[in-house]
Amino acid sequence: MAILGAINPMLTVGLDGDNAWRLDDYVKRGGYAALKKILAEKMSPAQVIDEVKKSSLRGRGGAGFPTGLKWSFMPKDFKDGKYVVCNTDEGEPGTFKDRDILRYNPHSVIEGMTIAAYAVGAARGYNYIHGEIWDIYQRFEAALDEACAAGLLGKNILGSGFDFELFAHHGYGAYICGEESALLESIEGKKGQPRFKPPFPASYGLYGKPTTINNTETFSAVPFIFNLGAEAYLEAGKANNGGTKLFSVSGHVNKPGNFEVPLGTPFATLLEMAGGMRGGRKLKACIPGGSSAPVLPAGVIMDCTLDYDCISKAGSMLGSGAVIVMDETTCMVKALERLSFFYFEESCGQCTPCREGTSWMYKIVHRIENGQGRPEDLDLLGSVTTNIMGRTICALGDAASMPVQSFIKHFRDEFSYHIEYKKCLVPPEVQRAGSGFFKATV
Amino acid sequence: MLTTESLKRIDREIAKYPADQKQSAVMAALAIAQEEQGWLTTEAIEFVANYLGMAPMAAYEVASFYNMYDLKPVGKYKLTVCTNLPCMLSGGVDAGEYLKQKLGVGFNETTADGKITLKEGECMGACGDAPVMLVNNRRMCSCMLPEQIDKLLAELE
Ligand SMILES: Cc1cc2nc3c(=O)[nH]c(=O)nc-3n(C[C@H](O)[C@H](O)[C@H](O)COP(=O)(O)O)c2cc1C
Ligand code: SF4
Ligand code: FES
Numbered sequence: 001m002a003i004l005g006a007i008n009p010m011l012t013v014g015l016d017g018d019n020a021w022r023l024d025d026y027v028k029r030g031g032y033a034a035l036k037k038i039l040a041e042k043m044s045p046a047q048v049i050d051e052v053k054k055s056s057l058r059g060r061g062g063a064g065f066p067t068g069l070k071w072s073f074m075p076k077d078f079k080d081g082k083y084v085v086c087n088t089d090e091g092e093p094g095t096f097k098d099r100d101i102l103r104y105n106p107h108s109v110i111e112g113m114t115i116a117a118y119a120v121g122a123a124r125g126y127n128y129i130h131g132e133i134w135d136i137y138q139r140f141e142a143a144l145d146e147a148c149a150a151g152l153l154g155k156n157i158l159g160s161g162f163d164f165e166l167f168a169h170h171g172y173g174a175y176i177c178g179e180e181s182a183l184l185e186s187i188e189g190k191k192g193q194p195r196f197k198p199p200f201p202a203s204y205g206l207y208g209k210p211t212t213i214n215n216t217e218t219f220s221a222v223p224f225i226f227n228l229g230a231e232a233y234l235e236a237g238k239a240n241n242g243g244t245k246l247f248s249v250s251g252h253v254n255k256p257g258n259f260e261v262p263l264g265t266p267f268a269t270l271l272e273m274a275g276g277m278r279g280g281r282k283l284k285a286c287i288p289g290g291s292s293a294p295v296l297p298a299g300v301i302m303d304c305t306l307d308y309d310c311i312s313k314a315g316s317m318l319g320s321g322a323v324i325v326m327d328e329t330t331c332m333v334k335a336l337e338r339l340s341f342f343y344f345e346e347s348c349g350q351c352t353p354c355r356e357g358t359s360w361m362y363k364i365v366h367r368i369e370n371g372q373g374r375p376e377d378l379d380l381l382g383s384v385t386t387n388i389m390g391r392t393i394c395a396l397g398d399a400a401s402m403p404v405q406s407f408i409k410h411f412r413d414e415f416s417y418h419i420e421y422k423k424c425l426v427p428p429e430v431q432r433a434g435s436g437f438f439k440a441t442v
Numbered sequence: 443m444l445t446t447e448s449l450k451r452i453d454r455e456i457a458k459y460p461a462d463q464k465q466s467a468v469m470a471a472l473a474i475a476q477e478e479q480g481w482l483t484t485e486a487i488e489f490v491a492n493y494l495g496m497a498p499m500a501a502y503e504v505a506s507f508y509n510m511y512d513l514k515p516v517g518k519y520k521l522t523v524c525t526n527l528p529c530m531l532s533g534g535v536d537a538g539e540y541l542k543q544k545l546g547v548g549f550n551e552t553t554a555d556g557k558i559t560l561k562e563g564e565c566m567g568a569c570g571d572a573p574v575m576l577v578n579n580r581r582m583c584s585c586m587l588p589e590q591i592d593k594l595l596a597e598l599e
Contacts, residue, residue, distance in 0.1 A: 002570055090567040094528045099567050126458075131510050132566035134580045167458040172469050173509030175564060189465035189496070191507040207463060250528035250569040257570045291527060291565075322569075324528050338527045338535075342564055437533030437540070437573065437587060 002100050003246075004257035005273040008236060010224045010244050011217070012260045015104045021139060023146040026107040032152055034226035035111050038118060039160040045076075048119040052222065054230035056242030061087055061178075061215030062290065062319045064308045067222075073202035074120040074210050083211040084117045084125040084164075085187070085201075086219055088140075089171050089178040091130055093291035093342060094322030097246040098216035100258050102129070102136045105220065106143035110166060112219030114153065115226070117164040120212050124165050127216075128183050131171040140168050175346040179394045180213045182348065193348045194394035215320075217246055238264030241307040245318075249274040251325035252281065252434060263307040270306060270323065278436060281327040285410070289319020291339050292399030294406030316406070329434025331424045332411040336403060337362070337369045343400030354397040357388040361404055368415060371422035378408055378415055443489040448478050452493065464494045468504050472511060473579075481512040509564070510579050517552040517559040519598050522576040525562050528569035537573035537586055538562060544595065558598065 003012045014020075014029045026032070038048060053068030074082060086109060090098040101109060113125050129137045144166060147153040155163045169187050171177055177186045181195035184206045205211020221243055225233045234242040241263040247270055250256045254275030261270060267288070277283055283298040288306070294316040296304070304314050311318045326335065344362040349355045361384055364377050385401035392398070408415055417425045424431070432438065444452075452471045459466035471490045476482050482505050491501035505511045512520070523541060525534045538549070541560055545553050552559040568574045571584035575594075583594060 091565050093526045093565040094569055095565075096567045096570050124460075130567050131508070131579070132563075132568070132576055132582065135582070169458070169466075170470060170473070171508070172473055172511060173564075174507060186469070187466055188463070189468040189494075189504065190500070191503050207460065248570060250572065251531040256532065256572070322528075324531070324569075326531060330531065335527055335530075338525070338530055342526055345564065432536070435531060435533040435536050437536035439587070 002096070002257045003104065004255055004259060006244075006260040007265060007269075008244065008262055009260040010228075010236065011101065011105060011108065011220050011246060012258075020104045021106055021143060023107055023143070023150060026105070030227060031107050031223070032111055034223040035114055035118075035152070036158060037226060038115060039158055039162065045119045045121060048115065051225055051230045052119070055225040055233040056237070056240055057218065057221055057225060057233070058241065058308060059215055060217035060221070060245065060321065062092065062292070062317075064318060067214060067218055070202070070214070071116065071120050071212055073200070074212055075203065076121065078121075078210050081124065081207075081209050082120060082122040083206045083209055084113050084120065084122040085180075085184065085206060085211055085213040086113055086125070086127040086216055087178065087180065087183060087213055088127055088129045088216045089183055090216070090320075091175040091178050092320050092322060093339070094248060094250050094287065094324040095290050095320040096248045096250075097258050097321065099130070099133050099136055101216050101220050101246070102140050106140050107147065108220040108223055109140075109216055110143060110147050110153065112222035113166060114157070114164050115222050116212055116214070116219065118162055120210075122212065123163050124167075126167050126169045126187055126206070128169045128171060128177070128187060131173040134170070137168055137170045144168065174348075175342075176348045176394075176396060179396065182394070183213070184211065191348070193350050194396075196393055237262050238305075238307050240309060245306070245321050247306065247321045247323050249323045249325065252278045252327035252329070253325050254278050261306065264305050264310075267301050267304045267306055267323075271325070274325075277325070277327055278434075279327075281329065281434075283325065284328045284330055285326045285332070287316075287322075287324040287326075287403075289317040290322040291324065291342065292395075292402060293317040293319045294402045295410060296406075297410045327434060329426060329430050331369075331426045331431055332407055332414045333365065333369045333418050333424065334431070336407040337365045339403045340365045340400070343396065347396060347400070351392040351397065353388045354392045354400070357384050357397065358400050360384050361400065365404070368418050369424075371418070373415075373419035373422075375419060377419060378412065381408060443486065444475060444478060448474050449493075452490075456494070465496045465500070468494055468496065468501055469508070472501070472505055476511060477580075480518075481515050515552075517557050519557060520559045520561060520578050522561040522563035522579075524564065524566050524568075524572070524574050526565045526569075528565070529572035529574060532569075532572035533587065534573045537575070537591065540588060540591060544591070558595075
């Protein structure tokens with residue numbers, strides 16, 4: 001099991017055993033009580049949205065947008081079919097929490113989506129699941145079957161007259177489909193290329209109909225707002241940062257995995273929960289919110305608490321909660337080279353600044369890493385990033401630029417050393433030992 | 443072109459979408475065709491397009507956009523290793539190198555006996571289990587240190 005620890009958990013509470021994902025187990029844990037309550041008390045959609053607003057739940061997919069506010073953008077009088085879509089296209093390097101949510105607690109997502117559908121007046125929904133996790137897609141479909149058989153999905157849910165049909169859509173390998181409008185294009189059976197915004201999905205979404213799209217973890221949190229009450233949910237986290245959050249910890253730690261902690265938990269606590277630094281080595285840097293978030297040096301991240309506001313004050317982003325930990329064996333140039341390759345590979349190619357810029361950034365970082373860097377390269381990289389940022393259709397252009405800017409800002413000396421001496425500051429054998437792959441040689 | 447079993451699976455996918463949006467099933471239909479035939483020939487893509495009532499070019503665009511479709515023949519087993527940064531920190535790149543050596547091929551190459559195609563992949567959403575690799579797009583293998591890789595290779599017949 002890859003959920004390795006928690007402090008006051010909600011989403012992952014009581015998830016033990018192979019059957020945790022099943023409907024019976026979920027109901028025993030208090031599952032579907034929120035949906036039942038909403039339907040039995042005939043809460044109005046506006047009341048439901050209000051509760052979510054009061055809880056300060058913020059989107060867990062990356063941008064941290066307030067969920068209740070997003071739901072309130074859906075046109076109330078639109079009668080020609082609206083949609084609710086869940087984003088499980090988890091491909092942001094470092095992020096692996098949604099996979100575990102669907103693996104161990106898929107019904108919490110189904111319940112959350114159903115409540116959302118009720119609140120925004122949607123009759124149909126899709127969960128878009130990342131291509132590489134076929135077994136999870138199958139499990140989600142099995143959970144859908146259970147929910148339908150129990151009258152919790154489909155026509156006339158629990159005799160309330162409310163209909164909601166939900167299906168799974170399987171991706172096939174394209175990071176860009178995590179961007180919400182690319183994801184919608186992809187469900188429509190097209191290349192996953194982001195759309196111009198506005199119009200936003202709430203007015204022009206799937207098949208051109210109003211659509212609410214949220215991350216898996218966001219939907220999964222919704223039932224808890226109604227089970228606990230919005231105030232209690234908010235208090236479980238920190239002002240303006242309601243609830244708990246799953247953090248995926250990867251890299252140079254002893255126990256990589258998922259941890260659910262209240263928003264506002266100190267970074268140091270999370271690091272300790274993840275077993276501390278591998279081999280007792282020293283922390284060098286951390287990317288706190290998935291590969292698109294700016295990197296922070298050890299000294300800065302060690303003073304942070306894990307919430308949207310603190311991490312953004314420190315100059316980065318909480319993003320998807322993917323905490324990538326790097327120790328002193330890491331060559332920062334090589335690390336950036338790999339990330340730049342990723343964005344170059346995954347740019348959808350629609351916008352010239354992103355298509356050409358990601359290619360340039362990779363080429364330049366690659367030549368620095370390989371001993372062919374030029375003294376002017378660091379400034380050149382800086383100018384490429386400023387020519388991309390804010391000039392593209394979607395945020396991938398910015399996502400590709402922020403690592404470049406932040407790596408150079410905080411580790412400029414290491415880049416300069418590479419350019420001057422044509423080799424890594426961190427000796428290759430030290431780097432090799434860091435990964436722990438060739439245990440025998442460490 | 444495709445077996446009735448595959449067509450049945452495709453029909454089940456079509457039923458998930460509004461009646462006038464059959465094209466939404468194209469990703470699943472291409473994946474099913476690839477699973478049956480090993481890789482996607484132009485004929486298979488055209489067949490899927492016609493089956494869904496969409497332009498063959500539109501289906502081809504989809505097949506060439508997403509990384510997991512193979513538009514060229516691959517070995518009996520396709521092994522995709524994630525080498526992205528979070529995995530790299532825990533041996534993803536080393537695992538790729540180890541496989542290259544063991545198999546005597548580079549990325550995007552197939553062993554001489556046609557058994558294994560090696561590929562480099564991007565984040566699979568499983569970074570905590572690094573090194574990770576995917577067998578034939580479907581089976582994810584976790585924590586693949588040298589011993590586990592040897593075991594997997596011995597198992598792939
Ligand atoms: C390049 C790119 C990749 C993204 N990948 C994901 C992703 O894998 N999962 C996700 O939930 N959101 C992703 N997003 C954010 C979505 O566009 C969207 O903001 C999110 O799904 C909204 O849900 P939330 O409000 O619940 O966070 C990505 C955005 C961009 C620009
Ligand atoms: S910014 Fe990049 S990924 Fe986004 S739409 Fe433009 S080219 Fe495509
Ligand atoms: S980086 Fe390899 S699975 Fe995420």
